[in-house]
Amino acid sequence: MQHDNNVYGATMKLVISGAKATGKSTLARQLGAALGLPVVESDSLVEELYAARHGQRWNCAEIFARGGADVFRALEGEAAETLAARDWCIIATGGSTLLQPEVRQALRRDAVLIVLTAPPAVLWSRVQRIGLPAYVDKDDAQQTFSARAAMIQEVLLPYADVVVDVTSGAPEQLLDELLEKLGAEFAVRCTAPNTFGDVIRATPFGDSHGVAIGCVLDGVAPGTPIDLDEIQHALDRRRPGQSELSTPRKERDQVRILSGVFEGTATGAPICMILMSEDQRPSAYEGLRELFRPGHADFTFWKKYGIRDYRGGGRSSGRETAGRVAGGAVAQQILRARGVQICAYALEIGGIRAQTFDLGAIEHNPVRCPDPLAAQAMAAAILKAKEEKDSVGGIIELRISGVPAGLGDPVFGKLDARLASALLSIGATMGFEIGAGFAVARRRGSENNDAMHDGAFVSNNAGGIVGGISNGNEIVIRVAIKPTSSIEKPQRTIDIHGQNRDVVVEGRHDPCIVPRVVPVVEAMAALVLLDAWEMQTRIRPDWLDAAPAARA
Numbered sequence: 304m305q306h307d308n309n310v311y312g313a314t315m316k317l318v319i320s321g322a323k324a325t326g327k328s329t330l331a332r333q334l335g336a337a338l339g340l341p342v343v344e345s346d347s348l349v350e351e352l353y354a355a356r357h358g359q360r361w362n363c364a365e366i367f368a369r370g371g372a373d374v375f376r377a378l379e380g381e382a383a384e385t386l387a388a389r390d391w392c393i394i395a396t397g398g399s400t401l402l403q404p405e406v407r408q409a410l411r412r413d414a415v416l417i418v419l420t421a422p423p424a425v426l427w428s429r430v431q432r433i434g435l436p437a438y439v440d441k442d443d444a445q446q447t448f449s450a451r452a453a454m455i456q457e458v459l460l461p462y463a464d465v466v467v468d469v470t471s472g473a474p475e476q477l478l479d480e481l482l483e484k485l486g487a488e489f490a491v492r493c494t495a496p497n498t499f500g501d502v503i504r505a506t507p508f509g510d511s512h513g514v515a516i517g518c519v520l521d522g523v524a525p526g527t528p529i530d531l532d533e534i535q536h537a538l539d540r541r542r543p544g545q546s547e548l549s550t551p552r553k554e555r556d557q558v559r560i561l562s563g564v565f566e567g568t569a570t571g572a573p574i575c576m577i578l579m580s581e582d583q584r585p586s587a588y589e590g591l592r593e594l595f596r597p598g599h600a601d602f603t604f605w606k607k608y609g610i611r612d613y614r615g616g617g618r619s620s621g622r623e624t625a626g627r628v629a630g631g632a633v634a635q636q637i638l639r640a641r642g643v644q645i646c647a648y649a650l651e652i653g654g655i656r657a658q659t660f661d662l663g664a665i666e667h668n669p670v671r672c673p674d675p676l677a678a679q680a681m682a683a684a685i686l687k688a689k690e691e692k693d694s695v696g697g698i699i700e701l702r703i704s705g706v707p708a709g710l711g712d713p714v715f716g717k718l719d720a721r722l723a724s725a726l727l728s729i730g731a732t733m734g735f736e737i738g739a740g741f742a743v744a745r746r747r748g749s750e751n752n753d754a755m756h757d758g759a760f761v762s763n764n765a766g767g768i769v770g771g772i773s774n775g776n777e778i779v780i781r782v783a784i785k786p787t788s789s790i791e792k793p794q795r796t797i798d799i800h801g802q803n804r805d806v807v808v809e810g811r812h813d814p815c816i817v818p819r820v821v822p823v824v825e826a827m828a829a830l831v832l833l834d835a836w837e838m839q840t841r842i843r844p845d846w847l848d849a850a851p852a853a854r855a
């Protein structure tokens with residue numbers, strides 16, 4: 304699969320179809336008025352196209368009867384292609400039009416297909432009032448019409464996203480039913496972004512206080528060695544209860560692989576990794592059943608879905624990131640075999656910044672800071688905030704070495720844009736900087752440009768990516784992490800009825816999540832890089848060879 308980086312965002316339209324006399328034009332007009340969207344009739348476009356070509360203003364029945372079926376179907380195909388490119392509109396089109404596979408394919412692209420149905424006998428009684436269609440054989444009109452109406456319904460129903468039975472019901476009732484079904488369809492489509500990646504696809508699953516969490520990782524080539532201990536090690540670095548600086552929730556987060564790995568090797572099937580949750584305490588959240596925690600996603604989830612899991616935030620909980628770490632750990636193993644090293648650490652916590660850089664020190668202090676002295680001050684700042692029933696935030700720095708020049712795409716597939724999107728998708732990340740980051744705003748070009756000499760860059764203000772493509776330098780990124788929103792200090796909020804309330808957030812929360820987000824940052828970066836690498840192999844098969852020297 305070649306990812307298309309040249310189109311940003313999809314178009315969306317509502318296509319209403321059905322056999323003759325199902326009332327599609329009427330319902331399309333009502334729907335257009337209700338949603339404030341323009342309505343286009345595919346038949347009108349066919350007539351316009353014919354008039355433009357032949358100088359004759361005929362209706363569709365006349366074009367069909369006089370111009371012939373082939374001319375008519377060709378015009379329908381052309382009209383469908385034109386309509387397929389339209390955005391946010393309602394297209395009313397005949398059921399016969401959609402019988403042509405290429406027309407159906409074009410009009411279903413980025414669209415919701417609404418199919419109206421009714422028994423052929425009902426449609427026959429209506430069609431006698433509004434006039435017989437051109438294809439009906441006059442001698443045996445009822446049978447021809449009914450057979451065609453039945454066939455249209457049989458062909459279209461499997462493709463329908465929304466089906467409305469129009470046998471009976473006032474127009475307003477049918478519109479209400481259609482709007483309700485469209486709402487349900489869009490709700491499903493809106494919740495779809497649960498999978499990350501194009502070739503390497505990670506779907507982390509699970510809620511804060513659910514039975515289990517995990518990740519399904521798809522796209523890993525069969526034959527790839529998978530080291531379970533390494534996945535567990537990454538999870539251990541993220542799991543709660545690692546020190547007095549983190550939440551006391553006791554989760555062992557022991558990973559089990561359910562599928563996709565046989566005798567330590569990927570089989571090519573989706574790799575399903577699961578971690579049972581063992582220490583849920585939903586009762587601690589009882590007081591939050593109707594309250595929105597300031598700074599957390601309670602209010603926005605409520606507004607979006609009209610329902611929310613108040614026990615730890617459900618899907619918005621940081622617990623969801625364990626699945627990402629499991630998936631990312633697999634990606635990291637594959638990348639390491641290709642010479643890529645990914646390392647993140649706490650650069651700053653509670654306003655205290657690392658002054659020295661001993662990468663070996665990172666995993667030897669509870670805040671994951673490369674400066675052991677600063678680490679002590681950071682830990683003290685976290686404990687102080689905890690004592691004061693408050694929290695602190697910080698900055699995580701990510702360094703990726705060994706990425707050869709040439710990874711990433713221009714325009715919408717830029718490697719830095721993908722990394723930003725991945726890292727900002729982690730709960731509590733508020734800022735993203737690459738290379739010199741925001742400091743470039745105060746520099747001159749002569750200071751900021753990375754000059755080249757003897758085949759290498761003299762500096763790395765770009766942070767390893769230029770034009771969306773890696774330049775071979777170390778990739779250096781920083782993300783800002785906000786102070787944990789769930790704090791025991793009393794705060795003002797509102798409840799689901801809009802009433803002012805005070806809230807004290809109980810439950811077990813990290814007074815600073817920075818140390819636990821470090822492995823999540825590494826995991827997301829690994830998923831982005833491996834996905835980009837796999838796409839690169841489609842353009843440059845020589846990238847399948849892991850040795851960078853092989854790439855010119």
Ligand SMILES: Cc1cc2nc3c(=O)[nH]c(=O)nc-3n(C[C@H](O)[C@H](O)[C@H](O)COP(=O)(O)O)c2cc1C
Nearest residue numbers: 599600619620621730731732788789812813816819
């Ligand atoms: C590993 C990890 C652990 C987290 N732990 C907590 C926590 O204990 N309490 C809390 O309020 N938020 C926690 N968060 C942050 C929330 O998930 C996040 O603030 C919330 O989903 C709202 O999203 P936003 O901050 O990105 O807007 C954690 C995030 C991560 C990545």
